[in-house]
Amino acid sequence: MAAAPVRRPQALPLDVNVIHLSHSAGASDGGIAIAVAELVAAQQQAGLEARWVTADRFKGFRRDRRLRRELCTAAPDLLHIHGLWRSPTRIAPALAASGLPLLIAPHGMLDPWARANSRWKKRLVWQLWERRALETAHCLQALCPAEAEAMAALGLATPITVIPNGVAIPDRSQPLAAPPWSDRVPRGDRVLLFLGRFHPKKGIGPLLEAWSQLATAAARAGWWLALVGYGDGGRLAARVSSEGVERCLVLGPCFGDAKNACLAGASAFVLPSFSEGLPMAALEAMAWRLPALLSPACNLPEAFGASAAWPVAADGAQLVVGLGRLFAAGDLQLAQMGEAGEGLVRSQYSWDQVAKQTRELYRRLLAGSSR
Incomplete structure (x- = not known):
């Protein structure tokens, strides 16, 4: 044969x-x-x-x-x-x-x-x-x-x-402009940054609900919430103004160097989404060494395992707990989380x-x- x-x-x-x-x-x-x-x-x-x-x-x-x-x-x-x-x-x-x-x-x-x-x-x-x-x-x-x-x-x-x-690893040696909140946040205070579209799936509603309950704690710990984004026709800014949410800034969209200025000027990042694929904003924040508060729907369990992020649900009551944990954290712990995030991005998401x-x-x- x-x-x-x-x-x-x-x-x-x-x-x-x-x-x-x-x-x-x-x-x-x-x-x-x-x-x-x-x-x-x-x-x-x-x-x-x-x-x-x-x-x-x-x-x-x-x-x-x-x-x-x-x-x-x-x-x-x-x-x-x-x-x-x-x-x-x-x-x-x-x-x-x-x-x-x-x-x-x-x-x-x-x-x-x-x-x-x-x-x-x-x-x-x-x-x-x-x-x-x-x-x-x-x-x-x-x-x-x-x-x-x-x-x-x-x-x-x-x-x-x-x-x-x-995600690109930023060159932290390059000079950047001041972030858009620089004339409203006192020197020495820290900023928790949300960066992206103002869309219901991003969990901004529960985040505002939790932040409103912690105004006194945020002031005592020296934290502000900066919501930087676009896409809702001004409704979010109107809500924050009408409800009198303290220490919360709604700012317009930032891209390119202006976005990098936000990431470089913030002290932590938050994204309590209901649904994501793999959020670019979260990866960019970790590349800039920002400790993060992320919902499980962000699909970054590696960030929790690497101690680069803390899990938070898109729920007002649970976000209160997560924000309280952030306010109580010391500078060394936050810096270690930021370094872990950058290491994770370098190893898996370049x-x-x-x-x-x-x-x-x-x-x-x-x-x-x-x-």
């Missing part, structure tokens, strides 16, 4: 031409825009041919058609889609049918809390195109094991991989590592091994 022919493994491509597709590069896409911008930059620095296309560059009812035409004309080796429920995944089945390999990263948008928000609209979209888009992808990217479990619970047959967001992981995933997807 003749010997069976030897199957040689398909050679992995040395260079991959990838296009990243998301809804917007602006603040409306929150952490997704930041994550994609930094991932593309890290991949380019690693020698990958990567670029970024956003759907909102096309206006009007023909957006999907124009976007699909541009992507098909560009003919990348692979399309990496970020986020759900809009044009990028609406056109995904047609792109897959044209032979374009897809990798989809929901960025936390399939978590139970996120799916329950605008539930009926998302149920309709799920039936119309979202499920089909996820099933036509070569692979789904989860940012953490909890997100992978949420995806698997939906019964999708598409393979799932876990690759986190990354963009260099994420760029290498995504590059290897692309090559394996194109070689057909994911299936």
Whole structure:
């Protein structure tokens, strides 16, 4: 009997031409825009041919058609889609049918809390195109094991991989401007920073409820709460003003060097979210050596294990306990937490590592091994 022919493994491509597709590069896409911008930059620095296309560059009812035409004309080796429920995944089945390999990263948008928000609209979209888009992808990217479990619970047959967001380690030797609260917070007092979109899922409501109950304790310990962000049309500032919340500042959005000034000028960070993928703001805060108060929904259990963060629930009563613990902490303990956070980010969440992981995933997807 003749010997069976030897199957040689398909050679992995040395260079991959990838296009990243998301809804917007602006603040409306929150952490997704930041994550994609930094991932593309890290991949380019690693020698990958990567670029970024956003759907909102096309206006009007023909957006999907124009976007699909541009992507098909560009003919990348692979399309990496970020986020759900809009044009990028609406056109995904047609792109897959044209032979374009897809990798989809929901960025936390399939978590139970996120799916329950605008539930009926998302149920309709799920039936119309979202499920089909996820099933036509070569692979789904989860940012953490909890997100992978949420995806698997939906019964999708598409393979799932876990690759986190990354973060840049700041150069703390560079001079920065004063943070936006510098003329309102007395010298020597400390600031607990919230940084991001003013969205109900971020747990700002319970945070304000807890802070209001601890005004006297906050004053005695020399702490202020700075809420730096955007996206609610001024409602949060109006609430803080009307309720007379003491030692609480609502400030506008800060990006680039202004954001770094906030992180450098704060003494701790808080994010008591109901739902997250893997929050960029929390990773950036730890990179700046800020001790953190994080809810379990931030999907950073490693931060608790490394003693870089304390767990807090998105609940007013439990946040009172967490804030009281922060007020009672000494400078040495807070500094040790900050150093642990920076060490965690360096070891597990650097963009260099994420760029290498995504590059290897692309090559394996194109070689057909994911299936």
